[in-house]
Amino acid sequence: MTSRPLRKLGFLTIGLFDRDDPRAGHESTLEIIQLGEELGFDSAWVRHRHLQYGISSPVAVLAAASQRTSRIELGTAVIPLGWENPLRLAEDLATVDVLSGGRLNPGLSVGPPMNYDTVKEALYPDTADVEDFTYRRVERLLGFVRGDRASDFSGKQGVVEEFSDRVEPHSPGLIKRMWYGGASLRSAQWAGEHGMNFLTSSVVKAEEAGDFAEIQLSHIRAFRAHHPDGERARVSQGLVVIPTDSATPEQKTKYAAYVDKRTPRTREPQGPARMLFSRDYVGSSAEIAEQLHAHAAFREIDEVAFALPFSFEHPDYVQILTDIATHLGPALGR
Numbered sequence: 001m002t003s004r005p006l007r008k009l010g011f012l013t014i015g016l017f018d019r020d021d022p023r024a025g026h027e028s029t030l031e032i033i034q035l036g037e038e039l040g041f042d043s044a045w046v047r048h049r050h051l052q053y054g055i056s057s058p059v060a061v062l063a064a065a066s067q068r069t070s071r072i073e074l075g076t077a078v079i080p081l082g083w084e085n086p087l088r089l090a091e092d093l094a095t096v097d098v099l100s101g102g103r104l105n106p107g108l109s110v111g112p113p114m115n116y117d118t119v120k121e122a123l124y125p126d127t128a129d130v131e132d133f134t135y136r137r138v139e140r141l142l143g144f145v146r147g148d149r150a151s152d153f154s155g156k157q158g159v160v161e162e163f164s165d166r167v168e169p170h171s172p173g174l175i176k177r178m179w180y181g182g183a184s185l186r187s188a189q190w191a192g193e194h195g196m197n198f199l200t201s202s203v204v205k206a207e208e209a210g211d212f213a214e215i216q217l218s219h220i221r222a223f224r225a226h227h228p229d230g231e232r233a234r235v236s237q238g239l240v241v242i243p244t245d246s247a248t249p250e251q252k253t254k255y256a257a258y259v260d261k262r263t264p265r266t267r268e269p270q271g272p273a274r275m276l277f278s279r280d281y282v283g284s285s286a287e288i289a290e291q292l293h294a295h296a297a298f299r300e301i302d303e304v305a306f307a308l309p310f311s312f313e314h315p316d317y318v319q320i321l322t323d324i325a326t327h328l329g330p331a332l333g334r
Contacts, residue, residue: 003292003299003333004299004300004301004302006303006304006329006332006333006334007302008236008303009041009043009304009325009329010041010042010043010044010075010303010304010305010306011041011044011045011307011324012046012047012307013032013033013044013046013308013317014047014054014055014308014310015029015055015058015061016053016054016311017053017054018053019053022053026055028314029055031314032314032317033065034068035321036321036325037070037071039321039325039326040329041072041324042073043073043075043105044074045074045075045076045077045105045238046058046061046062046075046077047077047078048076048078048079048080050113050119051119059076059089059106062096062104063095063099066099066100066101066103066104070101072103073103073105074104074105075105075305076105076106076107076108077179077199077201077305078108078109078180079107079109080111080113081109081110081138081141082111082113082116082131082133082137083113084141086140086144087144087150090141090167091167091168093174094145094168094169095169097174097177098169098171104177105177105179105197107180107181107199108138108178108179108180110134110137111133112133135190135194138180138194139194142175144166145167145171145174145175145178147170147172149165149166150165150167151164151165151166177197178196178197179236180194180197180199181199182198182199182200182219182223183201183205183275184204184207184219185208185218185222188222188223188226189223189225191223191227192224192226192233193226193227195228195229197233197234197235197236198219198220198233198234198235199235199238200216200220200236201239201307202238202239202240202278202307203276203277204216204219204276204278205273205274205275206274212266212277212279213296213297213298215276216278216297217297219297220235220297220300221300223235235301236303237297237298237303237304238304238305238306238307239278239281239292239298239304240280240281240307241281241288241306241307241324242259242281242309242320243283243284243285243320243323243324244283244323245285245323245326246319247319251319254312255282255309258280258309258312259279259282262277263279265277266279280309285323285324285328288328288331289328289332293332304332308320308321
């Protein structure tokens with residue numbers, strides 16, 4: 001069985017920074033996105049991290065990236081909605097989409113914020129026990145992005161104040177570029193039923209027997225089976241790939257050690273939620289391409305956002321992205 005032709009080649013970065021010098025890390029992220037555009041990538045995605053040393057405000061970072069680039073699509077993978085007010089987020093997303101010329105691809109997830117018991121008094125001091133962290137939170141956001149009413153008043157108030165009953169600015173095409181990041185059959189089905197695009201990553205919930213690729217494949221098929229567009233519904237896969245075509249001996253040693261350290265968690269489901277991690281793919285682009293073509297889920301997608309490793313240095317990311325663009329992408333038909 002052959003893979004679908006790869007239509008969109010993207011990458012994902014966590015955007016780490018130093019506590020005492022946060023600007024340098026943010027600048028590095030923006031430079032990596034600029035490099036991605038120069039190398040011909042179709043999309044660049046940023047992770048979202050709260051109260052950590054990674055990007056806490058991806059929408060703000062992508063607003064800056066939109067002014068340093070002109071073509072590459074800009075995505076979030078993913079914004080955890082438990083931290084957000086859907087109406088305010090809809091305003092921010094539409095603003096950045098307008099500034100970028102319609103290049104924003106917001107990825108979302110639901111559920112209580114990570115470590116909620118430790119942060120709820122700071123985040124929701126008056127409403128912590130009644131906040132709704134279900135899919136309904138996504139539905140509210142989708143409605144505001146779509147242009148549903150956000151107020152029962154519109155028109156002039158006083159001499160100069162004019163109000164809209166929907167979120168402004170309104171970006172009509174944005175609703176078609178909303179993504180849901182899911183790791184379970186339920187989330188895949190829900191995203192399909194609500195006409196979203198689907199982000200699947202290097203972790204899935206092991207709800208059924210089978211290896212990682214087979215579980216991920218079942219999610220992709222469930223999503224498309226419930227999506228109005230069926231087989232044409234968009235899915236992006238985010239595995240960790242580390243091509244070594246132009247890597248130095250020192251980089252190859254570092255990369256191998258990184259993968260070895262992470263490999264044990266791929267052998268069986270982890271924790272009460274039974275989360276199963278994909279293996280990391282390291283080696284020449286020809287070797288990685290052969291392994292991906294044998295991957296049951298990869299064969300059914302035509303978009304990727306390959307994840308850059310968390311803890312590498314800027315020159316490592318330059319090497320990896322350059323090899324993906326010039327060697328791995330062509331080997332995958334892009």
